[in-house]
Amino acid sequence: MRQKLVIIGAGMASGRVIEHLIEAAPDAFDITLFNAEPRGNYNRIMLSPVLSGEKTYEEIITHDGAWYAENGVTCRFGEKVVAIDRQMKVVEGENGHVPYDKLIFGTGSNPFMIPLPGHDLDGVIAYRDLEDTERMMQMGEGRRVVVIGGGLLGLEAAAGMAARGADVTVVHIMGHLMERQLDEAAGYLLKKSLESKGITIRLQANSKEILGENGKVKALLLEDGTELPCDLLVMAVGIRPNVALAQEAGLAVGKGIHVDDQLCTSDANIFAVGECVEHQGAIFGLVAPLYDQAKVLALTLLGEEAGFVQKSLSTKLKVTGCDLFSAGDFADGEGREDIVFRDPSRGVYKRLVIQEDRLIGAVMYGDTADGSWFFGLIKDGTDISEMRETLIFGPAYQGGDHADPLSAVAALPPEAEICGCNGICKSTITDAIANGATDLGAIRATTKASASCGTCTGLVEQLLQVSLGDDFVMPTAQPICGCCDLTHEDVRRLIKSQELKSQEAVWQELGWKTRNGCHVCRPAVNFYLLADWPLEYQDDPQSRFVNERKHANIQKDGTFSVVPRMWGGITNPTELRAIADAADKYNVPTVKVTGGQRIDLLGVKGEDLPYIWADLNKAGLVSGHAYSKGLRTVKTCVGTDHCRFGTQDSTGLGIKLEQMLWGSWTPHKVKLAVSGCPRNCAEATCKDVGVICVDSGYQVGVAGAAGMDVKETERLADVATEQEAIDLTVAFIQLYRENAKYLDRPYKWVAKVGLDWVKERVVDDLDERARLIAAFELSQSIYRKDPWAEHAQQAGRYQPLADLTLEAAE
Amino acid sequence: MSWIDIGHIDDIPLRGARKLKTALGCIAVFRTDHDEVFAALDRCPHKGGPLSEGIVHGASVTCPLHNWVFDLNTGQAKDENAQIATYPVRIEGSRILIDGAGIAARSAA
Ligand code: SRM
Ligand SMILES: Cc1cc2nc3c(=O)[nH]c(=O)nc-3n(C[C@H](O)[C@H](O)[C@H](O)COP(=O)(O)OP(=O)(O)OC[C@H]3O[C@@H](n4cnc5c(N)ncnc54)[C@H](O)[C@@H]3O)c2cc1C
Ligand code: SF4
Ligand code: FES
Numbered sequence: 044m045r046q047k048l049v050i051i052g053a054g055m056a057s058g059r060v061i062e063h064l065i066e067a068a069p070d071a072f073d074i075t076l077f078n079a080e081p082r083g084n085y086n087r088i089m090l091s092p093v094l095s096g097e098k099t100y101e102e103i104i105t106h107d108g109a110w111y112a113e114n115g116v117t118c119r120f121g122e123k124v125v126a127i128d129r130q131m132k133v134v135e136g137e138n139g140h141v142p143y144d145k146l147i148f149g150t151g152s153n154p155f156m157i158p159l160p161g162h163d164l165d166g167v168i169a170y171r172d173l174e175d176t177e178r179m180m181q182m183g184e185g186r187r188v189v190v191i192g193g194g195l196l197g198l199e200a201a202a203g204m205a206a207r208g209a210d211v212t213v214v215h216i217m218g219h220l221m222e223r224q225l226d227e228a229a230g231y232l233l234k235k236s237l238e239s240k241g242i243t244i245r246l247q248a249n250s251k252e253i254l255g256e257n258g259k260v261k262a263l264l265l266e267d268g269t270e271l272p273c274d275l276l277v278m279a280v281g282i283r284p285n286v287a288l289a290q291e292a293g294l295a296v297g298k299g300i301h302v303d304d305q306l307c308t309s310d311a312n313i314f315a316v317g318e319c320v321e322h323q324g325a326i327f328g329l330v331a332p333l334y335d336q337a338k339v340l341a342l343t344l345l346g347e348e349a350g351f352v353q354k355s356l357s358t359k360l361k362v363t364g365c366d367l368f369s370a371g372d373f374a375d376g377e378g379r380e381d382i383v384f385r386d387p388s389r390g391v392y393k394r395l396v397i398q399e400d401r402l403i404g405a406v407m408y409g410d411t412a413d414g415s416w417f418f419g420l421i422k423d424g425t426d427i428s429e430m431r432e433t434l435i436f437g438p439a440y441q442g443g444d445h446a447d448p449l450s451a452v453a454a455l456p457p458e459a460e461i462c463g464c465n466g467i468c469k470s471t472i473t474d475a476i477a478n479g480a481t482d483l484g485a486i487r488a489t490t491k492a493s494a495s496c497g498t499c500t501g502l503v504e505q506l507l508q509v510s511l512g513d514d515f516v517m518p519t520a521q522p523i524c525g526c527c528d529l530t531h532e533d534v535r536r537l538i539k540s541q542e543l544k545s546q547e548a549v550w551q552e553l554g555w556k557t558r559n560g561c562h563v564c565r566p567a568v569n570f571y572l573l574a575d576w577p578l579e580y581q582d583d584p585q586s587r588f589v590n591e592r593k594h595a596n597i598q599k600d601g602t603f604s605v606v607p608r609m610w611g612g613i614t615n616p617t618e619l620r621a622i623a624d625a626a627d628k629y630n631v632p633t634v635k636v637t638g639g640q641r642i643d644l645l646g647v648k649g650e651d652l653p654y655i656w657a658d659l660n661k662a663g664l665v666s667g668h669a670y671s672k673g674l675r676t677v678k679t680c681v682g683t684d685h686c687r688f689g690t691q692d693s694t695g696l697g698i699k700l701e702q703m704l705w706g707s708w709t710p711h712k713v714k715l716a717v718s719g720c721p722r723n724c725a726e727a728t729c730k731d732v733g734v735i736c737v738d739s740g741y742q743v744g745v746a747g748a749a750g751m752d753v754k755e756t757e758r759l760a761d762v763a764t765e766q767e768a769i770d771l772t773v774a775f776i777q778l779y780r781e782n783a784k785y786l787d788r789p790y791k792w793v794a795k796v797g798l799d800w801v802k803e804r805v806v807d808d809l810d811e812r813a814r815l816i817a818a819f820e821l822s823q824s825i826y827r828k829d830p831w832a833e834h835a836q837q838a839g840r841y842q843p844l845a846d847l848t849l850e851a852a853e
Numbered sequence: 854m855s856w857i858d859i860g861h862i863d864d865i866p867l868r869g870a871r872k873l874k875t876a877l878g879c880i881a882v883f884r885t886d887h888d889e890v891f892a893a894l895d896r897c898p899h900k901g902g903p904l905s906e907g908i909v910h911g912a913s914v915t916c917p918l919h920n921w922v923f924d925l926n927t928g929q930a931k932d933e934n935a936q937i938a939t940y941p942v943r944i945e946g947s948r949i950l951i952d953g954a955g956i957a958a959r960s961a962a
Contacts, residue, residue: 086934102898559868559886562908562915562922585868589906589917597917601903844871844882845859847956 048072048344049134049143051124051288055330056317057149058084058105059337060344065114068345074116075141077134080172081121083111088330090176091361094203100173127292129310145344148289148300148308148315152282152328157191161253166260167276170200175277182275184208189263189273191250193220195360197279198237202362205242212243212271214250214263224358224369228385228392229408236365236390284319284326299326304350306340316340322351329356357418359411366407368414371421372396373404384435393435400428410521413437432516452505454552459540461506462492462499472503476510483507501533524563527555531567531784538571544579546572546586562588567785570672570708574780577822582708590670593841594830595652598645603652605631605644606669607659608705611679611697611717612640621662629655639676639714641667653838656831665829668705672786675714677701678726682719682736689719691736696765697725700734700772706827707819710783710792713776728756731789732772737761741768745775745801746793754790757798760806774805774812777819854941856950862888863947870905870914875956880940881905882949883925885912890949891925892940899935 048064050057053076061084064072076083089103111118119136126135127146134141154169156162168175179200182188186209190201193215205211213220219230220237234244249266253276262272284299295301295309299321306314306322316336318327327333335351342349357370373396382395391409395402395417401424405417416438420427427434455461457470467490475489486492486503493503507515522528529537534553543549549568550559560568569586584592595603607622622642626634633645647655656666668675679697683689697717704713716727717734727733729749733756735742740763744756759775762768775789778801783792793801804811834840865871865884872895873880879895881904889912895905902918912925922931928939941952 558911561910561913562920565908565910585866585909588908593906597903597906599900599918601901843874843879844864846874847857847859847951847953848874848876 045070045073046144047075047142048145048147049075049077049141050147050149051077051134052149052151052317052319053078053080053082053084053118053120054149054151054317055084055087056151056333056337057147059334060147060149060316060341061106061114061116063338063341064344067341069114071345072145075143076111076116076118076120077122077124077136078118078120079123082173083107083118083120085173087172088361090170090173091199091203093173094176094179094200095206095363096203097363124288127288129292129313132312144312146313147340148313148319149317150285150288150319152284152318154278155281155283156278157250157280159250159253161255161260162278164253164255164260164276165258166255166274167253167278170196170277170279171282178275179204179277180207182207182209186210186275187273188212188275188277189214189271190277190279191263192277192279192281193217193244193246194223194279194281195221195358197277198233199361200277200279201242202237202240202365205240206363210243211241212245212273213237214245214248214265214271216247216249218247220244220246221360221367224406225367225408226373226394226406228394229367229369229406232390232392232408233360233365233367237362240364282318282328284321286319289315289319297321297324304339304352305343306336306351307343314340314343322353325353329358331356355421357414359414366409366411368407368411368417369405370414370418371402371404373406379403382431382435395435397427397431400426400431402427402434412525432513452502453509455537455541461502461536461540462490467492469506472506473510476507481507481511481514499532499536501530502536505533523567524561526557526560526564527553529553534568535571535575535782535784538568538575544572544576546583560586570710570785573708574710574822577825591672593649593652594656594666594668594670594834595647596670600646602646602648604669605647605652605655605659606637606641606667607664608667608701609641610701611677611694613679613694613698614641618662618664621659621664625655625658628658637669639669640678641676643669650842653835653841657835660829660832660835666831671708672711673706673708673713674701674704675712677704678714678716678730680717680719680724682717686719688722689736690738691719691741691765693717693719693725693734693736696734696736696741696768699765699769703769703773703823704776706829707776707780707823708826709776709780710785711788713779713789715772729753730756732756732775734768734772740764743768743771746790746798748788748790750788752790757793759798759802770812770816771805773819774815775801777815777822778804780822781815781818854955855953856943856945857953859949859951861947862890862944862949865890865949868909870907870909872903872905873951877956879903879905880951880956881914882942882951883909883914885909885925888944890942890944892942892951893923893925893928894938896937897921898930898937899933904937 084106086103086105089098092098093100122136122138124134124136132143134143154171168178182204188204188209188211190197190213193213201211201213219227220233251266252264254262254264260276262270264270286296286300289300290296300308300315300319302308302315302320302322306316308315317333339349339351355371360367378398380397384393393407396404402420455469459469461467461469471490472492475486480486480489493500523531537553541552543552565586569583572580573582589597595605597603626644629647629651631644631646635643637643677697677700679694682693700715713731715732716725716730718725718727719736721735727735729747733744733747742761743759745759747756748754779789868886870881870883873882880892881895883891895903897904897916899921902916904914904916906917907914913922915922921933923937928937941955943950
């Protein structure tokens, strides 16, 4: 006969128990599931992505009504269990009794509310369930929120509401955020990145009173007298196991419901699982141990042998852009030793704590890719003495079955060029090493290699390591992605020096660990190859992000946008008519003037793209490359043609530049502007290249930015003629194409190599300038053409492969 | 099984994909560098991104909207608790065949 199993609480822990039971023995139990929340099991930890808008509630439901029905689970959702009669073995719900043979407590925990004056005002909430989340989701632009608690939950709540535009302040009592999981350094970096999201953080702040008005929260008053006005106050200061019901039923209860290794309470027919339990003095607040408990409990109920063991835990924060990882024990202590790595420029911090040749703790911020590997070492208690030197660089540096990151360098012929700036080949460097140069400084002093732009530093260091072995401790460098061990800069140099001219050559010669890269490295490698070998290498659309493959920007609903070029922002009635006609003909829902002085047709269906392009082509309109890592726009002002202040033909120069540069692929997008005088109506001083016309000629500025970062251009040179302005621009862009890391805008690249290094080549060295211009022209002989015209000829590729709607319906 | 001819292998670019319209909605048909073919629902479980527009690498595809990566053999997402429905397809000579029964059966379920 089936046993009657009653479960109190449809939480993450009990949900797992039910899954295991139904999987192993679907007919063993008649299950009745009570839940105080008016819904079944959902993935509570994903409430944060729901809050921030990255997921919907529907996406985080783990079991829906159909699933319970299919598996014969009787659901009593929205009904609280109010009492238990252990003699009669009956559970009393708000709407009636249910008898049980076996009973499970999965009541989770209650958020702790600090009993400050005013804590019961309307608008003071915790962060635990969907209701709380929905309350917070109403906080958008113009709303003010205070979050008390700088732990995992408080910060996820804060970041979620900040993402919705709310003005959020986090009040934390300790000296750094997430003090239980992070050390001070990581806490500092976390604070910095949250602040950059617009969140205000007040540390060592003591809350005194919650102020209200007409029963509604109005502000939080701190001990120091500061008043923080707010429309909503979220308390996220901790949880307490939910034990009241168990206590009333007379079960043994401490901080949580006491359970043994089989999750059995002091009553042999009653079990407990999840955050409501206390096991060997410990209580739990993360899902990993709850899942272990669930497995053990299911086995126990099915009469199999199993026991729950506590393991060490790891933590991540689910806030986009804040990558942190912590595991194990990382407090300072006797006999403990730290290995620390910092890269301030990238905001990366890693710390490992070692005791008796074992890793016992790890904290990482900014780059957490190796987190699970470190966590494995901690859990397994692996002896790390053999890899101590390179441990912090992660698994890629531990040899074993990984490819040797040095083999590519070791295999280079002696005459291979390592340092492009100074024309230094491998043998010059190895000779210098043989003659006693044992570090980077010495190599730079004796050979000049890596002493200029520095992008070959990685290769020089690897040569040092190949030659000196263990005598040289390799500083870490970030590989492009998990597919290889080389940095972007190394790959660029090796493509040039080893004359690698195909993707396959790169995978093979540089020891890629995957078949053909991934979405991170393949677009980069595709660009490097086409930039270095414009004639030999053919651009590969399949290695491009959809926008560049389809020559249109994909929208969130899968449609596309179409932006034709308007040279220098100039258009005419014929073009405008063609755009209007196209908008009519293809039912374009939105026509918008862009920030780049042209017109965007948004919401075009993928199948229609070739046809709308063909129509626009007829009026002389070509692709505006609004989707490419390439030349975007050249904004101009009206200049001498019309403006009373104009000094030169800014519109004319803008058009010439655009016609020169369009179609070229670059490491990231490139935007230009030309203003007719220093009033700068074309906003030229925040562009990748910006020209300001003055009476005496042209001021050419480079490396400006106005996107994620805002930065004024730096002066490359002042020149007298229009031709020189064009030449400098082209040479600068070609130098950028040849050297920059994929997805670095010019300002980032110039910050790495230095403006002086750029000036030496583009301004001072006339031969090099001429070479750069010629190299650009060569590349443009292939790429200066309209991709729309080409693709309009292949309209078939934009249609479905086949239409089976009829067949499948039969 | 009822195999339906849906096109020539070269109709799909190497390391690429095309959409197939069915009563279920669009199905993405992928071709890897080794000329294997795979079919899966053309809707990313994350926010509905069209997987047929993603970058195909090895036997995986990366969603074009937010870079979730799916193993085409199993439909399982890497590092995410999510899965895409996959459908039987095979190559005969140079023709691509999809199991019509598979599609119909699932659409009825
Ligand atoms: C259409 C337009 C907004 C508008 O309606 O005005 C636009 C739309 C997009 N911008 Fe922009 N940007 C537009 C002008 C700008 C400007 C202003 C400008 O160009 O003068 C900027 C700041 C200047 C700059 O780039 O430095 C700008 C800074 C960005 C950034 C941040 C770049 C950065 O390096 O910080 C991104 C993200 C990226 O490229 O990685 C971006 C990305 C995007 C994308 C492509 C997002 C995407 O990947 O899907 C948007 C495509 C929308 C679509 O679906 O069509 N957009 N974007 C503008 C098109 C101009 C054009 O005619 O081509
Ligand atoms: C916003 C948020 C983010 C989180 N993020 C993470 C994370 O990233 N990683 C991680 O590991 N953990 C995270 N956690 C913690 C994790 O969600 C919990 O550890 C887990 O949900 C606890 O599971 P449980 O089954 O014990 O309890 P719960 O999931 O809380 O379920 C208990 C259920 O029992 C019901 N109940 C209680 N009393 C009764 C009664 N008398 N009658 C009927 N029903 C009752 C409650 O309504 C509730 O639905 C997060 C928690 C929150 C709130
Ligand atoms: S930048 Fe100078 S020339 Fe150009 S429109 Fe403005 S005021 Fe006139
Ligand atoms: S829709 Fe696919 S990753 Fe977001």
